[in-house]
Amino acid sequence: MSVVALAGCGSAGPAASGPQGGDGLPDTVRLMVSAPLTGPAAFAGTEAEKGYELAVEEINESGFLGEGVTLEIDVKDTQASVQKAASDFTAAVSDPEVSAVLGSLSSGEAVAQSPIAENQKMPTVYIQAGSPGVVLGDYTYRFPTPMSEYYDVLSTYVEEEGWDSVGVVYAPWIPTLKDVGEVALPAMAEELGMEVTASVATQQTTQDFSAPIEQVLASDPDVVSILQIGPANATAMQQLRQAGYDGPVLGNSSAGAGTLAPAGAAGAGMVWPVDFAPGADDPAVQEFVELYREANDGEDPYPYAAEAYDAVWFVARALKEADSAGREELKDAMATIAAEPWTGALGTDHTFEDNSLVVGGVAVEWDGSQENVLYSAER
Incomplete structure (x- = not known):
């Protein structure tokens, strides 16, 4: 033992x-x-x-x-x-x-x-x-490697949906989410020819996401991205649905580990990249x-x-x-x-680059009760 x-x-x-x-x-x-x-x-x-x-x-x-x-x-x-x-x-x-x-x-x-x-x-x-x-x-x-390095595994999903624009609600007080919200996601959007219609930062003390959500929805994006930490993702998803948005949502891996469960059906449809999925x-x-x-x-x-x-x-x-x-x-x-x-x-035959293990990423979707693998990055 x-x-x-x-x-x-x-x-x-x-x-x-x-x-x-x-x-x-x-x-x-x-x-x-x-x-x-x-x-x-x-x-x-x-x-x-x-x-x-x-x-x-x-x-x-x-x-x-x-x-x-x-x-x-x-x-x-x-x-x-x-x-x-x-x-x-x-x-x-x-x-x-x-x-x-x-x-x-x-x-x-x-x-x-x-x-x-x-x-x-x-x-x-x-x-x-x-x-x-x-x-x-x-x-x-x-x-x-940081999530920002494999966030673009979602490109395939976004392309298949045919979206032309995205609005973002993100938590810049978390360094990883700041990097995704300000660098990785906009870079992916630019690569796919998408417009970022609005990017609204939240504070560490934010518990009510209604105002930033309304600001993003007012910009009329095709898809919304919610980049919050842990349980805050469930709260933001509930308020996003209450605001009338019923489409898919681009998220981040801290929405995993069951943290979306409290959102119930409102959490369904969030998609995010991970470095590991048990269904791979x-x-x-x-x-x-x-x-x-x-x-x-x-x-x-x-x-x-x-x-x-x-x-x-x-x-x-x-x-x-x-x-x-x-x-x-x-x-x-x-x-x-x-x-x-x-x-x-984390998988077979990965390599290190600058002392970080490089992974291709896996796209997963929350269906309201569990995470499901959509696809893995080609290696």
């Missing part, structure tokens, strides 16, 4: 060099996990935790790291606080027993952690965290889905769990390659692993 440490790392202090390098792994290898388990991104953090723990359990039960070697993770809730995310990271740097960190999936928190990772030479692997300033150098990696026909994906279902009472995994699972396995493979828990040896081994094709929960 996996070992999940719950004790604190201690207060921040002078940076430590981490476990001693040299030949052979110690009996226990420790990683710190930084994740938002409370707050707006908790829906993602709690799903990611399942993936982290599943990978640790599999690694330990299989003896992958060698006879008598156990991998432990120490899970820290960032509590949606950039300050706490940075403080916990600094504490991990100072802990001589921590070999690597699995960084926060929240972009703002990850941006605060990455400079520490590079300056203090702490191997760090992120999931999600799609803004600039996350992957900075040799010590930082990400599963996968890739054999490596299906192997992970089966494993996850067995461990979670038949539940299907969401992308956050798949990304987290792969992130742990990436570190484990690097530990085995290095035959050492030392941070410098691990950093070098991570570069070796990243130079090879990657097969894991």
Whole structure:
């Protein structure tokens, strides 16, 4: 079984060099996990935790790291606080027993952690965290590339619908959604010859989306895009339907993980890109889905769990390659692993580019009760 440490790392202090390098792994290898388990991104953090723990359990039960070697993770809730995310990271740097960190999936928190990772030479692997300033150098990696890099997987769907214009309601206070709303989606629209009739930004404090929705609908777009975080997507979809719009909606992956369920029938018709879908026909994906279902009472995994699972396995493979828990040896081994094709929960034979795993994306649609795969990007 996996070992999940719950004790604190201690207060921040002078940076430590981490476990001693040299030949052979110690009996226990420790990683710190930084994740938002409370707050707006908790829906993602709690799903990611399942993936982290599943990978640790599999690694330990299989003896992958060698006879008598156990991998432990120490899970820290960032509590949606950039300050706490940075403080916990600094504490991990100072802990001589921590070999690597699995960084926060929240972009703002990850941006605060990455400079520490590079300056203090702490191997760090992120999931999600799609803004600039996350992957900075040799010590930082990400599963996968930002959503803005594969958002155009929706181009096929948009072309088939024949739309000529789009109106956007987006949350620029989330770096990933700012990038999608201001760069990726407009670029896709331009490529397809579409007009962006209106682009309305919402605030972190916005709970009533009626006014921005009315502003967008007044511009008479063929299709509407709602780019909000987690549960706010359900609220915005309900209010969009109440405002009289009954067509499809272009969304983002934070509408997944069941967060649209409270919208009921009003949520049906939202389409978004993901890096992972349990219905994809890739054999490596299906192997992970089966494993996850067995461990979670038949539940299907969401992308956050798949990304987290792969992130742990990436570190484990690097530990085995290095035959050492030392941070410098691990950093070098991570570069070796990243130079090879990657097969894991996210699919078969993916490659790394600038230390981020490149994925083609999958288009999914919410039908009011579940996500359905529309198609996968051609590779």
